[in-house]
Structure formats: structure tokens, C-alpha cells
Amino acid sequence: MEPNSSSDALRALSRRAPRYTSYPTAPHFTDAVGPQDAARWLAALPDEPVSLYLHIPFCDTLCWFCACRTQGATRHAPVARYLAHLTAEAAHLARLAPGRLRAARMHWGGGSPTVLTPDEIESLAAALRAAFELTDDAEIAVEIDPRDMTPERLDAFARIGLNRASIGVQDFDPVVQKAINRMQGWEMTRDVIEGLRARGVRGVNIDALYGLPFQTESSLRATLERLIALRPDRVALYGYAHVPWMARRQRAIPAEALPGPAERMAQAALAAELLTAAGYEAVGIDHFALPEDGLARAAREGRLRRNFQGYTDDPHPTLIGMGASAISRAPQGYWQNAAATSEYQNRIGAGALAVARGRALSLDDRVRAHAIERIMCDFRFDGAELRARFGDFAEPCLAIARALIAGTGGEPASALAGRLRQTGPESFELPPESRPFARLAAAAFDAYLELGAARHSQVV
Template sequence: MKTETIQKYDRGVPRYTSYPTAHLFQAGLSEATYREWLAAVPEEMPLSLYAHIPYCDSLCWFCGCHTKITQKYKPIREYLAVLQKEISMTADVMGMGRPVSHLHFGGGSPTILIPEDVRALFGTLREAFRFTADAELAVEIDPRDMSREAINAWAESGINRASLGVQDIQPKVQQAINRIQSIEQTAQVASWLHEAGVHGINMDLMYGLPYQTVESVLETVRQVMEMAPERIALFGYAHIPALKPHQRLIPEEVLPDFNERFEQQEAAAELLGSYGFVRIGLDHFAKQDDPMAIAFANGTLRRNFQGYTTDKAEAMIGFGASSIGCLPAGFIQNQVPITTYKSTINKGNFAVLKSIPFQGQDKLRAAIIEQLMCYHQVDLAPLCKQYGCSTDLFLYEFDQLQDLANDGIVTLDGSLISVTDDARSLVRTVCAVFDEYHGQRDRAYSKAV
């Protein structure tokens, strides 16, 4: 497919880690209603937990996360005490010992925690919840601040999957994004993880960063392959300085243009394929025997706020400042400012900031978008049957899809919609066709490619 055609549809669109998307969440959910939502989760329903640690010791200029820079540990320890209180409050409402099949620590940098606090946090979690025998417990790791002792603390606490932030190995690129990280540091942490029994290792890479070239991206992939990762996440850098002012520290003139970004993405994907990795969804790759590749093959792959996942839990509870949860009744987001979050929890109240209850066709459209994001195709007929409606509900969407079909972005076969292989980078643009809310509010989205 011509890059001109792809560029024509390279529009600002949501990342679709949820539907409705997070920018639609609104203030107004009472704490009483949130408690009702928690208590209404069926007792037998396995839970997914997310814990947000919003601290880093330095700021990466590409970062799009909610985080605070600190060189002192006191505010981290104070935050951790509040996080543990929120965990206990939640278990008190839902009932102690609810089953948990997935746990993810994100940030910020979760590995900024010292070993004794890692163990204390897990102690609180295990008092409040019951982890299933096959539960996946994952943590995001910044290799620059890890020690063998810290690795052992996480491993002894039950972590069985780790995502190592790499981005790019070239010094010039690292300097431009304010993240100096030697390949030796990363390799050492990967080795310590293997020695500690943590073999589910992911590596997070990026394309579209300042000064990157196709060859530099490929060299990063080659070097990372020496560390025997199970999965690779290849994210496109989202330059949105209007939302993340610190990104203004990156000169726009040294960012790759559209054609260069596209070439970097496709070249890296081809190289990963030569190493035997299965291309999954928009930006993930996994070894053929990895649980994610197996889930992709058998049709159980999911997508949520952590991206592509094998997590099958229908309810996710978010802990910590800015964290987002998903309950059968709707989505919830905690207060973003750390001070506000802490003061609210310390008063014995949940720190709910915004929410959106599911209504109308939300769950049907969410299922359609998730199928497209995971598999780049969706058959509307069985989904409409499952939700008790006719495919005629989407006549307007089919009219919009016809334009995409005429340009070779999708193929249409009855109720089956497939994104063509050459246009897979535009899958979010196809998803936006089924997004009832897209375009209703001003929002600066990242481009599709």
C-alpha cells in the first residue's frame, strides 16, 4: 500500500485501551455509588488489580504517564501507606479473600520501592485478596534503578512477569529523551530476573523518537534479542506537547517524519518475525509458545489499560493516584494529584475523581473495537446476536467503511470486516468508525501511525 494512502488516514485517534475512552469520564460519581459498584461484583468473579506507583527519580522527556519526580524516599513511603489503606478499604467493601487472577504494578516506576516496602505491600495485598494458582503478577521495571536485592524481593513476593523499559540503545537518542541507560544495565537486570526464576520477560521499545533511523531501531532489536525476552512491545512515540508540556524539551525538527516512522515500524516488525516472534495486534510481539501468542491463536486475547493482555478478568480495580478501574457497572478513575488522593483516602473515603457508567450500546461497541484491536477483524453478526440486536444497527458505519474499503484499508464480506495487512497500522482509525463518541469533544490525540 502506498504511504500516501496510509498518510491520508493517519488521523488523531484514541488508543482504545478502553471504550468509552478515558477522556469521556466525568466527575460526579458519589462515593456511595462507587461502594455499590464494588459490592455488586459477583463473589465468584476473578479480579484484576492494578497498582499505580506515581514516582520516578528522573523525568524521561517522551513520557506520557502520570508521575512525580523525587530524590527523597519519604514521600514514596507515605504514599505507600495510603495505597495499602485503599487496598484494605476495598477488600472491606467487597469482602476479604476475593479471587485475583491478574496483578499489574505500573507507574511512574514501581521499582523505585525499596525491598522491605515491596514485601510489605504484598503482605497487604495477600491479606485482602486471594491469588489464584495461575495468577499473573507483573511489574514494570526501570533497569536504571534496580539491584539484585530488589529483584529478589519482587520475585520472592510472587512476580512472574516483568516489563523492562528500554526504548532505544543509541546514546544520541537516549540523550535527546533524557534517559541514559546502557545496554549492560538492561542485560544485567534481565540476567538477575532469570536467576530469580522470573522468565516471563517483556522488553518495551519505541520508534519515532528523536534521531532514530531504521538502522538504529533494528540495532536496538538485535541487541535486545540477546537477552532472550518472551515478548516485545514496540510503541510509537506519541508527541503531544499540548497535553504533556515536558515533551517540548524534545526539538520537533529531529523527530522522524511520517515516512520514517512507518519504515521504522515495519522494518522492526519484519526483523522480529525473523526471530520467530508472532505479531500481535497493533504493537506487540511474542514467542510462539508464550501465553500471549497462545491467547492470540485461540481467540482469547484481550485489551485493557495495560495494552494487550491474557487477562480474562471482567472486573479490574485500580489502586493509587490516577489509576483506572473497570467494574461491570462502568469505568472509574481516581484523583490524579497525589496530595488530593492521599488526603481523601486518609479521611476514610475512596478517592474517585471521574467515572462513566455503561449505557446504551457501549458494551457492544466495546466488544467490536476490542476485536478489531486484537485481531484486526470482526464479524458483527455473532456479536449483534450476543447483544440482542441486528447488524442493521450499523448501516451508517458500513457507509463510512465503504470509503476505507475503496482505498484498500479494509475488506468487507457480509458482516465480516477485516483490516488489510498493509494497513494494520491504521486499525485505530477503523475502530473510530464504531466509536459513538469520537469527535464529540475537543481532544489532542496521537496519530494512528
């Protein structure tokens, strides 16, 4: 699809829809799920590896574009206090499992895990290894802010076995950086990546954004050319989500400086063109990976998954989240910790789990979740496969697929009219030119989307 090809496309892609890193999505979690449910689900875990996520909510400087649960770290004492609760939570979760849990993935996110001192990095890693057994081939990933990094921190991360680093960039243009309160030079970023590679880190990801204030096609091209020169293994290129009603810090960003829908579409198309020309393969709606990277292989082989970190080649069905606001996923459903750091610490300090809300999965949820994940990962809906997997319980989704193919049933069917390629009586795919509409296609299968007052980001 060419940018600005039609006013209908612009209207459709200006709509808001979930990113579907889970189904049901987090706005539809409730306090009907609590600590007792999480404890019961943990006790019932099968004997297979799990994935771990740790949320470090602190940042030295708050970036105005960010909508994550983070807070400034003007003093280090609150960070040290939080780490004590995080290690206590890890030990508590491990005790609830039926045996010693084996972890094949461990992701440190935030916030900025790189605000930790070298000693704290190693102490936290040791506490996690005491609570969980890491497999020999475990992926240990850390989100890195280059502005925090020192040779000592790099050495500490190397000692704990870091083998995949996710580097925040967003944009290299100084005008854009000033507007989002993230001043970070290309040379600084290059030096950190070189430092990681010199210490044997085999996987390097870069996060970037389009749709930022004062960003233009020309400035985005310059950023991407400099990014490509760093030759990361993966690039996550997200559309900036301007949600100031949810993230108060975004109110510092002048809304009038944001690119409009046509400009956002053009920027997304330009980015895809530049990255694929440089040898990256498009993965899902917003990732790019070198052909030999595990994410690209998973996409080619139909093994791509979606979780709270976005696209992943992680095959494990259980994700255990630790820290304030962290979300966990078990076969029975989701649970989320208290979002406020103080409340999280109060609950952990009292010897309880920090679970505040969640969602138990019904069979209908599982059917729709499978359909949504395959649309988001493979850009297709296979009615025959869904029927073989779920039998008669697949019927509501099959009816939706038939309506989408026929272009009936109101929104979003009308927005998708003519954009789907029928592959069977109840099957369709989104051809390459229609893949920006994947979130709208997935939304058609979302039974909760019209419930409540959840608000989401633009589709593109």
C-alpha cells in the same frame, strides 16, 4: 502495505486517534461517576477472580518522552507516605466487596515501582495479600527500570512471587537516549534480565519505541538486534506519542528532531520485519510474542483482550486500580482515582474512596466496546456475531460496518476505502497490509470521538 506506498496512506496514518485501551476512552470520563457508584459496583461484584493494578507514580529520573502520571522522587519520605495511603486504599476496597476478593493478576506499574526499597516491596506485597486472596496461579507482574535495580531489590521481588517483569528500554542509541533523558546501557539491561531469570522469573517483556527524536532506521535496527539478543518473551513496540500539550516534559524534546510520517511508517515496518524474522508473532497493532507465550496463544485462539496495560491474555472482566490516577473497570463501568498525588492522599486519608470521575456503560457503549475491541485484537468485525450477541441493539454498529464496506459516510470511511476485505454483508477484516489502519477502523464505531476537545496520538 509498503512504507511510502502512497500519499493517501501517509495522510491517513498521520491522523490522530485513540489507542482504545478502553471504550469509552478516558478523556470522556466525567464526574457523574463518583465514590458512591464505585462502592455500589464493588458490592455487586460476582464471585469470580479479579485483576489488580497498583500505580506507583514516582521515578528517580523523569524521562522526557513519558506522558504517564509520574513525579520525581528526590526524597524518599513522599514515597513512604504514598505507600501508607495505597495500603489503606487496598483495605478499604476489599471491605466493600461482597466477600474476600480473589485476584488472579496483580500488576505494579508507574512510574517506577523499582524506586521502592526491598523492605517496602515486601511490606506492600504483604498488605495486598492481607486485603486480597491471590490465586495459586496468579500472575504477579512489575514494571522495572533497570537503572534502579540492585541485587537486593531483585531478591525482594523474587520473594513476593514476581513471575513476569516488564523492562523499559525505549532505545539503546546514546544520541536518542540523551534526547529523551533516559541513559541506559545494553549491558545494564542484560544484567537485570539475567538476574531476574536466575531468580526464576519466567516471563520477561521489553518495552521499546519508534518515532523518537534522532531515531533512524539504522539506529532502530541496531536497537532491535540488541533487544532480540536478550530474547524477551514479549516486545511492546509503541509509536512515540508526542503530546506536549498534555505532557509538559515533552517540551524538552526538539520537535524538529522527530521522524516524519513516512519515516515513522518505515520504522514500524522495519521493526515488524526484524521481530517476525527472529521468530516473534505479531500480536495486535504493536506487540510481538514468542509462539509459546500466553499472549501469542491468546491471539491465535481469538482470546486476546485489551485493557489499560495494552494487549493482554487476562480473561477477567473486573480490574481494580489503586493509587493516584488509577483506573478500574467493573461490569457496570469505569472509575478513575484523583490524578494528583496530593488529592488522592487527601481523599484516602479522610477515609473515602479516591474516585474522581468515570463512566457508567450504556448498552450502546457495550455494543461499540465489543466491536472496537475485536477490531483492535482480531482485525475483524463480525456482523453476524454482533447481531447474535446484542440483537437489535447492534444495528447502529452494523450500519457503520455497511458504510465502511461501501466506502461511504465520510471520514474515516474514505481513508479506509479499498483497505477492508469484505467477509459478509455486514462483516469485514483488515488484511495484513491494512492492519496499521486498525485504529482508524475502530474510530468509526466511536460515538464520542467528536465530542469535547480530546487529542490523541498519531495512528502510526
